[in-house]
Amino acid sequence: MEYSNKVMDHFANPRNVGELEDANAVGQVGNLKCGDIMKIYMKIEDDIIKDISFKTFGCGAAIATSSMATEMVKGKTIQEALKLTNSAVVEALEGLPPAKVHCSVLAEEAIKAALADYYKGKGIDPTPIIGCTGDCAHCHGEHH
Amino acid sequence: MDKRFVYADNAATTPVAAEVLSKMLPYFTGEFGNPSAGFYSLGQRAKAAIEEARQQVANVIGAEAKEIIFTGSGTEADNMALRGFMHSKQAKGRRRLITSAIEHHAILHTADALKEEGFNVVVLPVDNYGVVKLDALENAINEDTALVSIMTANNEIGTVQPLREIADICHKKGVFFHTDAVQAFGHIPINVKELGIDMLSLSGHKINAPKGVGALYVRSGIALQSYITGGGQEKGRRSGTENVAGIVALGEAARLKGENMEREMAYVGSLSKRLQEKVLERIPQCALTGHPENRLPGNSSFVFAAIEGETLIMDLNLAGICAATGSACSTASLDPSHVLMSIGLSHERAHGSLRLTLDVMNTEDDVDYIVENLEKILERRRKMSPVWEE
Ligand SMILES: Cc1ncc(COP(=O)(O)O)c(C=O)c1O
Numbered sequence: 001m002e003y004s005n006k007v008m009d010h011f012a013n014p015r016n017v018g019e020l021e022d023a024n025a026v027g028q029v030g031n032l033k034c035g036d037i038m039k040i041y042m043k044i045e046d047d048i049i050k051d052i053s054f055k056t057f058g059c060g061a062a063i064a065t066s067s068m069a070t071e072m073v074k075g076k077t078i079q080e081a082l083k084l085t086n087s088a089v090v091e092a093l094e095g096l097p098p099a100k101v102h103c104s105v106l107a108e109e110a111i112k113a114a115l116a117d118y119y120k121g122k123g124i125d126p127t128p129i130i131g132c133t134g135d136c137a138h139c140h141g142e143h144h
Numbered sequence: 145m146d147k148r149f150v151y152a153d154n155a156a157t158t159p160v161a162a163e164v165l166s167k168m169l170p171y172f173t174g175e176f177g178n179p180s181a182g183f184y185s186l187g188q189r190a191k192a193a194i195e196e197a198r199q200q201v202a203n204v205i206g207a208e209a210k211e212i213i214f215t216g217s218g219t220e221a222d223n224m225a226l227r228g229f230m231h232s233k234q235a236k237g238r239r240r241l242i243t244s245a246i247e248h249h250a251i252l253h254t255a256d257a258l259k260e261e262g263f264n265v266v267v268l269p270v271d272n273y274g275v276v277k278l279d280a281l282e283n284a285i286n287e288d289t290a291l292v293s294i295m296t297a298n299n300e301i302g303t304v305q306p307l308r309e310i311a312d313i314c315h316k317k318g319v320f321f322h323t324d325a326v327q328a329f330g331h332i333p334i335n336v337k338e339l340g341i342d343m344l345s346l347s348g349h350k351i352n353a354p355k356g357v358g359a360l361y362v363r364s365g366i367a368l369q370s371y372i373t374g375g376g377q378e379k380g381r382r383s384g385t386e387n388v389a390g391i392v393a394l395g396e397a398a399r400l401k402g403e404n405m406e407r408e409m410a411y412v413g414s415l416s417k418r419l420q421e422k423v424l425e426r427i428p429q430c431a432l433t434g435h436p437e438n439r440l441p442g443n444s445s446f447v448f449a450a451i452e453g454e455t456l457i458m459d460l461n462l463a464g465i466c467a468a469t470g471s472a473c474s475t476a477s478l479d480p481s482h483v484l485m486s487i488g489l490s491h492e493r494a495h496g497s498l499r500l501t502l503d504v505m506n507t508e509d510d511v512d513y514i515v516e517n518l519e520k521i522l523e524r525r526r527k528m529s530p531v532w533e534e
Pocket of ligand 1: 155156217218219220222248250295297298299324325326327347348349356357358
């Protein structure tokens, strides 16, 4: 698998790794059978993502996309974070091999899942705001 | 330990040995004759070189030189055996081909193609160690069965099959037996006459000869349908001007492997044992895959919990170590390797697979360097994994 230098950098030295002790938004997508799970922790204050971290089980691209996606929404407002698309993550990573594009989809879904969790925590139904937060039990075939 | 380069993917391919290279080089330049040009000595010498190589290959498996057909790869030898036999008169119109679930794709995809043509293909299951179920084999052989093809040793998990028992069952039932010995040839003793093997595939690049040369042993008396037709080389069984240098290299590599086999098996086996013991002792939540004893001397294959194989390979590469995995992320499909699935591993377990294949070039320091790095990598990456539980 040929990865860009950016992917290799985020794989070798992932940013924002681990759990956030005081997270008030946590989202997890993917499943073990498919071989990728991403879990995102956020600390949100005044609608701003003050801090963020992740834990990922998956291939090199899964780790790199998690790292990049967390970098891209850190310090952003919820509204800005909701606009993050998988293709923006791919672009920021200077491309992904076609078979790995699903990892970027998972990263986008993981961010949305964490934000949905934040709304749920506040008693707000996230579905009208966020829509499907992925984690639809099937594997990532259709993203190939 | 200082950073080093460790090649631990010898099941994928091996480097050309110095002796092999020096023996083959003249056939590119001074000794460039066409073996079919028998009227002058340049051509005669090329022909003689091929015949010497044929004898050298035959010697390693207890065959006769005339029973060896040189091919362009192990894959071609597999294709030749399966297609050539099923389409031959020898098959007597019988339509069933029996193979196993853990074969290399050179066999499985060829069997698929034969199935498309209307042949009846039965794929036998294996046990948790990857050993073909002999009762299933016995039950699968019917009146319509022409050929059984079961690999000598598996490329992913290293399991060696009980060839003699398999051959005995085949012959008792009057069917022919082919084995893909690409991983085993030159690494473990195989005697086709003693074992009762009718056809055997082998490849140069797994034994320190170059890529792109292989051979098929075909027991004398068996006439395969030729499917590369032309100038009638290899007694009409495989036309095309011979890859003289490659064939010379294969012969020389086979000779060296045959002569040094006992010593190399002991050495490589001890390296693998050291590796397996250290990994299993130092790294929590991991297991050896494949048969605990009946396995290739150089193969150590593992599964690690809570980590994905590609991550391991990439981190090992950053540490200068070449290794392989059968995880889904390493394959083009969504599924982990068919071999890992066939031995009953769950998707979850199979995602964390790692194959380290050692050979004569490796040292104890290589092993220790691998273990040291593997330990570090797993500790670091498992901390990043949402599914890791101590
Ligand atoms: C068991 C087995 N069969 C066949 C092959 C194919 O051999 P070649 O690479 O020479 O085509 C390989 C090589 O990976 C193998 O391991």
